Amino acid sequence: MEQYAIKGGNPLVGEVEIGGAKNAALAILAAAIMTDETVLIENVPDVRDTNVMMQAMESIGAIIERIDRHTVKISGKAIKDLVIEDDFIKKIRASYYLLGALLGKYNKAQVTLPGGCNIGLRPIDQHIKGFRALGADVRIEHGLIIAEAERLKGGHIYMDVVSVGATIDVMLAAAMAEGQTIIENAAKEPHVVDVANFLNSMGASIKGAGTDVIRIKGVSKLHGTEYTIIPDQIEAGTFMFAAAVTKGDVTVKNVIPKHLESISAKLTEIGCEVEESDDAVRVVAAKPLTHTHVKTLPYPGFPTDMQPQITVALGLSKGTSIVTESIFENRFKYVDELTRMGASIKVEGNTAIIDGVCKYTGASISAPDLRAGAALVIAGLAAEGTTVIDDIKFIERGYEDFDLKLQSLGAQIEKISSERELRKFRLKTG
Numbered sequence: 155m156e157q158y159a160i161k162g163g164n165p166l167v168g169e170v171e172i173g174g175a176k177n178a179a180l181a182i183l184a185a186a187i188m189t190d191e192t193v194l195i196e197n198v199p200d201v202r203d204t205n206v207m208m209q210a211m212e213s214i215g216a217i218i219e220r221i222d223r224h225t226v227k228i229s230g231k232a233i234k235d236l237v238i239e240d241d242f243i244k245k246i247r248a249s250y251y252l253l254g255a256l257l258g259k260y261n262k263a264q265v266t267l268p269g270g271c272n273i274g275l276r277p278i279d280q281h282i283k284g285f286r287a288l289g290a291d292v293r294i295e296h297g298l299i300i301a302e303a304e305r306l307k308g309g310h311i312y313m314d315v316v317s318v319g320a321t322i323d324v325m326l327a328a329a330m331a332e333g334q335t336i337i338e339n340a341a342k343e344p345h346v347v348d349v350a351n352f353l354n355s356m357g358a359s360i361k362g363a364g365t366d367v368i369r370i371k372g373v374s375k376l377h378g379t380e381y382t383i384i385p386d387q388i389e390a391g392t393f394m395f396a397a398a399v400t401k402g403d404v405t406v407k408n409v410i411p412k413h414l415e416s417i418s419a420k421l422t423e424i425g426c427e428v429e430e431s432d433d434a435v436r437v438v439a440a441k442p443l444t445h446t447h448v449k450t451l452p453y454p455g456f457p458t459d460m461q462p463q464i465t466v467a468l469g470l471s472k473g474t475s476i477v478t479e480s481i482f483e484n485r486f487k488y489v490d491e492l493t494r495m496g497a498s499i500k501v502e503g504n505t506a507i508i509d510g511v512c513k514y515t516g517a518s519i520s521a522p523d524l525r526a527g528a529a530l531v532i533a534g535l536a537a538e539g540t541t542v543i544d545d546i547k548f549i550e551r552g553y554e555d556f557d558l559k560l561q562s563l564g565a566q567i568e569k570i571s572s573e574r575e576l577r578k579f580r581l582k583t584g
């Protein structure tokens with residue numbers, strides 16, 4: 155089993171290139187099979203989740219050609235099978251996008267119930283409600299979600315919760331439904347807008363993505379396109395907090411600063427300098443960090459996917475901070491691990507009360523999920539001594555070359571897979 159060995163203490167300094175948005179890529183890859191023409195997608199991050207998605211698409215007959223590490227050509231022309239039971243697909247949440255895409259194109263789909271990070275209950279009732287509003291019959295049998303319709307018809311859907319997944323999934327299905335669909339209380343995340351832009355580039359007619367109300371005029375056919383995925387807001391935010399926690403000076407490049415506003419605002423509040431330019435953001439942490447309060451909210455609020463990273467920073471900030479998680483009910487599992495590193499955090503329900511400490515100390519810990527895993531890496535980079543993190547497979551679901559990018563900023567981090575390699579790492583890093 156691979157682990158990360160980290161020797162903390164080096165401030166991160168330099169520039170880092172941010173890759174394509176994983177959560178946009180997952181939906182865009184699925185949507186690419188909605189045409190029989192060829193689609194070229196650029197800036198696809200090479201991470202486990204996108205690779206699993208492409209594997210599942212290939213399992214039903216999609217032809218995927220990798221042009222280079224981040225560019226793929228996809229053809230959905232030869233798709234025959236509308237049943238996705240692939241074992242791997244259970245591991246990713248975004249398998250539900252294949253449901254929306256196949257239902258939209260073929261009026262029928264059967265997909266294994268989605269898995270993904272264990273951060274809460276994660277129901278899919280809003281997806282199902284949306285498909286039913288489009289006239290589909292949806293049922294769950296033998297672990298599969300089965301959705302079918304004679305012909306999808308536009309409908310009016312009010313989402314009871316703001317859901318990124320359900321908004322995108324319904325948008326996919328409705329793109330080829332007959333007539334107009336209106337999604338109210340839609341999610342406004344940058345990746346919702348990116349998926350809408352992608353579908354529009356294939357000939358769909360989607361208006362209002364990025365606002366509360368999305369209007370979709372169904373079209374009978376989608377065509378091929380070439381499209382570049384937006385930069386990953388959360389990867390960027392993770393490096394920004396890594397700079398803050400290690401008292402560093404990092405410029406994250408190839409980003410859309412507007413998408414990072416809530417993250418930049420919190421970093422400024424806790425004492426960092428944040429400089430924005432056209433497609434880069436520089437974070438300088440020259441002063442000691444101070445406490446703040448934060449509540450995770452749907453976009454443009456502070457992202458739940460950045461909650462563990464800000465908690466790690468507040469754990470080292472002077473004073474008492476409060477972090478409230480309002481999206482997922484089980485997203486503080488990493489706090490036990492952080493406590494082993496010396497953090498002083500009490501979790502009550504969906505709130506973490508954090509008393510800042512002066513330092514973390516290295517420990518052997520496990521990554522409980524993707525973002526928490528990345529946050530624990532950041533804690534290790536700031537800690538005194540060596541930290542060893544297990545279960546880095548979670549981190550690899552969503553961060554491409556995380557260790558290499560951190561190394562390029564001066565971090566002492568290595569992927570190891572044996573006690574012998576750990577001993578070597580300890581000898582090397584002193």
Ligand code: EPZ
Nearest residue numbers: 177247248276277278279280281315317318319320481524
């Ligand atoms: C997406 O998950 C992301 N995953 C998550 O990223 C992210 O944390 C989340 O959006 C919130 O931004 C992908 O894009 C693959 P939701 P999703 O539907 O779509 C409730 C990461 O680390 N809900 O917006 O599953 C749900 O329980 C991850 O990259 C329902 O009640 O999230 C939650 O409380 C992890 N019924 C809230 O809505 C539904 O049918 C928001 O969930 C759907 C959701």
